[in-house]
Amino acid sequence: MPQEVGGALHPSFRIRQQFRESLRINRGIGKAEADARAIELLEGAGIPEPQAALKRYPHEFSGGQLQRIAIALALAPRPDLLVLDEPTTALDVTTQRIVVEALRKLATEEHVAVLFISHDIALLGEYADELVVMYAGEIVEHGPVASVLSRPRHPYTRALVDAVPSPGRTELPASIPGLPPGRVVEGECAFAPRCSYAAPRCVEEKPALRTVGVDHSARCCRVSELTLDAATELGESVARAPGDVILTARDVVVEYNAGNRSRVRAVDKVSLTLRKGNLTAVVGESGSGKSSLGHVIAGLQRPSSGSIEFDGAELPEDPMRRSKLQRRRIQLVFQSTSGSLNPRRSVGDHLHxxxxxxxxxxxxxxxxxxxxxxxxxxSHLLNRYPNELSGGQKQRVAIASAFLADPAVVVCDEITSGQDVSVQAAILETLARMQATHDTAVLLISHDLGVVRAIADDVYVMRGGSVVEQGRTDDLFASPQHDYTRNLMAAAPQALDAAGAFPSVAP
Ligand code: SF4
Known part of the structure; x- marks a missing residue:
């Protein structure tokens, strides 16, 4: 199953045709039998009304449902092995949990081995049996998931575990300095330039994979000397006092045309306050209206009603009528850097x-x-083009261009989504540093509660276009009042304990 569900399902065939085709080619099964098998699998995947679902096209389902249908389709011809490439990367925590639960149920019922490729260590910690950690094209650690995560024996695994944000951790996760080489390195340890435990012999020979426990091995020549049980130093805690109010949104409503002269309300009378030097997070599932709200504040979208006061003055309802100064002082960083950086402009050209x-x-x-x-x-990156940068570097260029305008408010729309944990930690560090230097109000739109816990001062929880709960981050995480907030927290990967560590197992 490819990462993009669009690559697994044909957009112009009904679901029934896709099951029939796969079963005819792989198993030589006729239509009636194929339909029965499809209904059985869709039922197992938790798709409502499977019979009716067979008659529908992919675009008629939500992202999470499509992911479950794609898993059911992959399992239809009874494979022995299912390979999933980052199947939950683009999903919010609730949908992610539903998809992974469906996968686990179906794989158990069908007796299928699953190879789950992911950068989400917390999720793997909860669902996987065995974990293989790769770096620069090689396995650097391999073993039962509980023992690898609770007692990592390779410095890279230790650093990855420390970079996982968790709703139980109030500090910024620690990032790993430098970049991976992007190729296999011969004659020395590929991790040496980034390893805080590197010794001269690490670059004299290539370490072999050594057994370090029951079914547990690690590729490090210092593995017998190193004790990696204690977490490396975490980043700083970002507790800040409330700053002065810089922006107030009042009763913002956003509606879209949904065809047939009907309107869909994406944001329903939301009011929100941003303060200088503080980071305010808006969390919620996909479709909760959080991005629409961010786009209204950033001036990308005209609100259907409501008002925004910025720096003591009302902003014009039509964003095109905002003054140049107002546009300069409210900036937006997009989720996808491929959309915000021009592929034909070098970093230097873009920033200039x-x-x-x-x-x-x-x-x-x-x-x-x-x-x-x-x-x-x-500065040598100034001549590079976006395709020559890593994902984290591109996002840092996007953050740099937002702060270049010396803004008072920066809206960050899911800026770490889809990045691996170490890159995510580096982006968060950059954002926190830039915000502190410029005393900027940041609105962070995110579905990752671990990220929000680590970096936000205030949190708004949105559902179905409305704010269902809001408060200071510490208070909200310590005692969530609304059922939906509690459900969101319960849906976040639980492999990390309350202190943000993986529960330890006996050595
Ligand atoms: S071999 Fe050396 S550089 Fe490589 S991971 Fe082990 S300690 Fe670090």
């Missing part, structure tokens, strides 16, 4: 273009150099 929109000519060069340094990107 942004500086050219907002800054005096005399200040531009210095401002570009300054902002690049503050997001910790080297």
């Amino acid at each position: 273009h942004v500086a050219g929109c907002f800054l005096e000519p005399a200040r531009r060069q210095a401002a570009v150099e300054e902002v690049l340094e503050s997001v910790q990107l080297s």
Whole structure:
């Protein structure tokens, strides 16, 4: 099953045809038998009214339902092994849990071995039996999931575990310095340039995979000397006092045309306050209206009703009528950097273009150099194009261009979604540092409660377009009042304990 569910299901065939085709080709099964098998699997995957579902097209299902249908389709010809490539990356926590539960149930019933490729360590910690950790094209650690995560024996695994944000942790997760080599390295340990335990002999020979416990092995020549039980130092806790109010949204409503002259209400009378130097998070499942709200504040979308007061003045209802200063002072960082960075512009051209929109000519060069340094990107990246950067570097360029305008408010829309935990930790560190330096109000839209817990001062929980709960982050996580908030927290991967650590097992 590919990562993009669109690659697993044909958009112009009904679900029934897709099951029939797979079963005819793989098993030589006729239509009636194929339909019966499809209904059995769709039922097992928790798809409501499977009989009716067979007559529908992929676009008529939600993302989570499509993912479950794709799993059912992959299991239809009774394979021995199912390979899933990042199947839950784009899903919110609740949908993710439903999909993985469906996968586990179906795989158990069908006696299928599952190879689950993922960067979500907390999720794997909860569902996998065995864990294989790869770095630079090689296995660096392998063993039963509980023992690998609670007693990692390779420094890279230790660093990955420490980079996992958790609803139980109040500190920023620690990032791993440097970048992976992106190729197999011969004659030395590939992790050596980033390893805080590296010794001269690590670059003199390539470490072999050594047995370190029952069915547990690690590729590190210092494995017998190192004790990696204690977490490496975590980032700082980001508790901040409430700042002055810079932006207030009042009773914002966003409606979309849904065809047949009907309207869908995506945001329903939401009011929200952003404060200088504070980070406010909006959490909720896909479709909760959080991105629409962020787009209204950033000026990408006109609200159907409601008002926004920014720095003591009402913003025009039509975002196109915002003044140049207002546009400069409210910036947006998108989830997808492929949408926000022009592939034909080098990093330098991109940043100079942004500086050219907002800054005096005399200040531009210095401002570009300054902002690049503050997001910790080297100046030799100025000549690179987006396709020559890693995902984390691209997101840091996007953060740099937002802060280049010296904004008072930055809206960050799922900026770490789809990134692996170490890249995510580096992006969060950058955001926290930039925010502190510029005393900016940040609105973070996220479905990751671990990220929100680590970095936010205030949280708004949205569901079906409305805010169902709001409060200071510590209070809300310590004592969630609304059932929906409690459900969201329960749906977050639970492999990490209350202190944000993987529960330990006997050595
Ligand atoms: S071999 Fe050396 S550099 Fe490589 S992971 Fe082990 S301690 Fe670190």
